[in-house]
Amino acid sequence: MSCKGCSRSIIVSDASIQSLIEEQLQLEIDLVDDVTYGKRLEICSKCPSLLFGHTCGHCGCFVQFRAKLSYKNCPYPEGSKW
Template identity: 50%
Template structure:
């Protein structure tokens, strides 16, 4: 490694860094908030995040090892589901 070169951990499929800041994720979530019909309720979002946080496939505290998504964004989108092979970890029994 050259002097001054920053070490990066890259995702499997590209050269982009898998590390993002909370501020970057917050910006994406604020844009999603402009489209409430595309988002799950806060209760469902929190339930999904609890499942992701407990998942052994969570990488770097933000990234799903199964699909490479940022879990805080995927969990907010109504059309998305947990990509875990063999079945979703998300309990969708929470009423909207």
Template identity: 40%
Template sequence: MADNRCKGCRDDYVVDSKQIERVLASPMFRSDRCVSDSEYETRLHACMSCPKLQGGTTCLVCGCIVQITAKLKEKRCPYPGEDRWSAEAVS
């Protein structure tokens, strides 16, 4: 039986939208380390249409919370063989 869950997550651990909002409200996410709001929305759109997204929050490839990772400039989409955040992928 294939397990489609993130390797690091237990069944009893769920990150909710309030927790994500609290993290995104921290000063780090209002700095030059973050992408613009429009790029963030583009990245999130790519994540929401990805077959490797679980529960609307977790990337099954790397285990990150996409709403947080997509905000950071230095991060890249971990989709195997393709960066779904690249300009070519979202056009």
């Protein structure tokens, strides 16, 4: 897979991504509840801009991280989907 910000090809396991997300979320205090998080991930999973099953094609974020933050929205160009 290629990173959104560069042309390097990288291989990252799902376990590595989950570990990184969990580590970063420990630094956050403004998180959505599990119900909202699940709804956001469901929307992201159906988005045609989802890359590699975990990366937003518009901002380059891991959707599992962005969806958990209450102060973030969906960066879809025509308007947030959540």
